[in-house]
Amino acid sequence: MYTVLVAENEPWVLKGIVKMVEEAGEEFQVVGACSNGEEAWNQIRDVWPMLLITDIMMPEMDGLTLCGKINEHRLPIVSVIISGYDNFQYAQKAMTYGVSEYLLKPVRFELLKESLNRSKEKLESLKDLNGYVVKFQALLDNRQALPAKLALQKQVELIQSVLSMNDYRKSLRISLLHIFDRKLRMLLDECDIDYPDIPAIDVADGEGVVPYYKAMLEKWYLSRSGIAKSSMPAIIEQSCRYIKENYKEDITLTDMAERANFSVSHFSALFKKHTGTSLINYVNGLKIEEAKKLLLSTSYSVSEITEIVGFSTTPYFSRVFKTTVGLSPLEYRKRMDS
Structure with a gap:
């Protein structure tokens, strides 16, 4: 795919x-x-x-x-x-x-x-490389709502699996580590999370890679627990209410930024900072929760539920569902019914 x-x-x-x-x-x-x-x-x-x-x-x-x-x-x-x-x-x-x-x-x-x-x-x-990056992102978003300690452990295991790649895949290994590093730095910067106490390393070197990423990831996961206790700006609260009422519609980042009278980049950064995730993952999370209810309380097919909750295609819905829940929609229905 x-x-x-x-x-x-x-x-x-x-x-x-x-x-x-x-x-x-x-x-x-x-x-x-x-x-x-x-x-x-x-x-x-x-x-x-x-x-x-x-x-x-x-x-x-x-x-x-x-x-x-x-x-x-x-x-x-x-x-x-x-x-x-x-x-x-x-x-x-x-x-x-x-x-x-x-x-x-x-x-x-x-x-x-x-x-x-x-x-x-x-x-x-690009398949192998993309697969690792998608897994890394899913854990950063913590779409399965794992305890922070377990999410961090899975991230570290992912880094270790990249480091264990054979030498003939060295270029792939280095590319992945660079992508992970840029992603983390960008995310921490967007959410105003300081990390001057973590010295930069050469990810191609190998030595010190795991402790470096563990320290950076700890910054991210610890900040998530603090976000819940901090006050959310009124404009983000209003945006979240609007999304919850209209998530089945075609909600775009541009539309939400215009509603807030912000630029796309500013709204995106502010939304991530105070919700802990991106707009698209926030919307998809609401859709998945509704889909779970429909899978358990109705006999609708997966394609029918796809349309009801507002996903564009059934394969896309199934992919997001499995990434979030850990099971395909049909596997989820079968296990919960057993």
Whole structure:
């Protein structure tokens, strides 16, 4: 399965591309759709897609800048640009950022499908790396509501499994450790959590890696317990109430930021600081809780529940459910009924 994020500022084009990707083959699964580059950048660091399809011209952050950031941070993502401009300089710049495909609007289904199929080889090479990053993110979000001590233990075990990779996978090992490090630093900085007492290390060295990550992760998990006791800004409380009342609808980071009269990046950081998770994971958490109730109290099929709680596709719902609960929807229903 290849997870896909689509970024396009024209709503009808965005819906069209999402539909084409879903029809291109069962192996392609859309896990996010957004209308500007800033929101796409935030979603990338939360859902970790394997493939990005982005318009080149968008508000907040354009597609080229977005691809540049992905390249700069060496994220395990294949990028496809869609443009209304047959401009050699744009295409040339995209190539320097490692963009896989450059497609012109209007996008035809056959061309997009061919582009996706051509990307499969690159996507396959990223599978292992992406899998580790998704697990790391799920534990950071603590989607299974584990006690902090157990969540930290599982994170450390994940780091140790990366360190135990054979020497022939050294580049993969180093890439993962760098991604984990940047993610942690970014998260701590966004939530105003200080860590000057933790000296930086060379993650490629190996020695001191586990104690370093353990110290950084302890900062994060300890801050989560403090957040619950601190006062939440009124605007975040209002946002949470709105989300709880409307979570089955298509709630986007951009929409919520506009409601709060904040920039996308500022609202995202403030929301994470005071809820302990990203907007998309907060919304998905509410959907999963409702899905659990429906699985136990009704005979609805998984596809019917997908639609009721507001997930875009059944495979995406099943993936989020398993990541959160530890079981597939049907396994959960069967075990709870037994």
